[in-house]
Amino acid sequence: MSARATNPDTTHAQIHSRPFLVDQEFGDGAMYEHFTKEIAKAALIPGYQIQVRPRIMQVPFSGVQRFNFVIRPPSPRHTPQDQLIISHSLRARPGVTVTFFPSGDDGVRMEVVMDAANYLPAALPQKQDRVISKSQLEEVNPETKSLFNTLQPLGGVVLATSLERGIGTDKYPIPAPAENPLVTLTAAALYTTKLPAILDSLWPILGEIELRWRRAPTPADISHVP
Numbered sequence: 001m002s003a004r005a006t007n008p009d010t011t012h013a014q015i016h017s018r019p020f021l022v023d024q025e026f027g028d029g030a031m032y033e034h035f036t037k038e039i040a041k042a043a044l045i046p047g048y049q050i051q052v053r054p055r056i057m058q059v060p061f062s063g064v065q066r067f068n069f070v071i072r073p074p075s076p077r078h079t080p081q082d083q084l085i086i087s088h089s090l091r092a093r094p095g096v097t098v099t100f101f102p103s104g105d106d107g108v109r110m111e112v113v114m115d116a117a118n119y120l121p122a123a124l125p126q127k128q129d130r131v132i133s134k135s136q137l138e139e140v141n142p143e144t145k146s147l148f149n150t151l152q153p154l155g156g157v158v159l160a161t162s163l164e165r166g167i168g169t170d171k172y173p174i175p176a177p178a179e180n181p182l183v184t185l186t187a188a189a190l191y192t193t194k195l196p197a198i199l200d201s202l203w204p205i206l207g208e209i210e211l212r213w214r215r216a217p218t219p220a221d222i223s224h225v226p
Helices: 031-045 134-140 143-164 219-222
Strands: 002-007 008-016 064-071 083-088 096-102 108-115 128-132 167-171 182-186 205-214
Touching: 008 064, 031 143, 108 205, 134 143
Parallel strands: none
Antiparallel strands: 002 008, 008 205, 064 108, 083 182, 083 205, 096 108, 128 167
């Protein structure tokens, strides 16, 4: 979650989560075991391209995960008549529940519960083949640099030649999330609201929420009314 004040009476927060999780297993072992087997294939099969295709976990969390966030406007309540107004576009997949509670008299506590046993995972986007260089892999995963150094005596010329061809991997293009209309309501109405489960989003929970004061007129304001 990220939050910022957009003016003295308003806080805007963005809630986001990862839609999928990359496994550390490759179907035949972890990184070291997998690369050892790939080098053996390159030694036996002329022109073989090393493959690094980790499994994708469609449920990006385990067990029951519970998070609480407190959001409030930058400035406090001035009078008891000030109203706390909330606008949000939050969406959650089945298995993720979002509940709102008061936090003092000037804030909202948002509780998010993710239950892996009841989570309905999103379908993976269309997989694409991708070829990356050794340096690109080391950039996104610095641990592979020391791994290559360890395996170099084992692989020798075979490893160097295979790496020159590039490394085959998978790419899953994630589409930009759809813009959802903001729902605006008072804090009292928010506390009786539960987000409906939706299926048209890849993310377990995604959206934005804004809290702002609707200030009650002051005597000075009223005196200036014609």
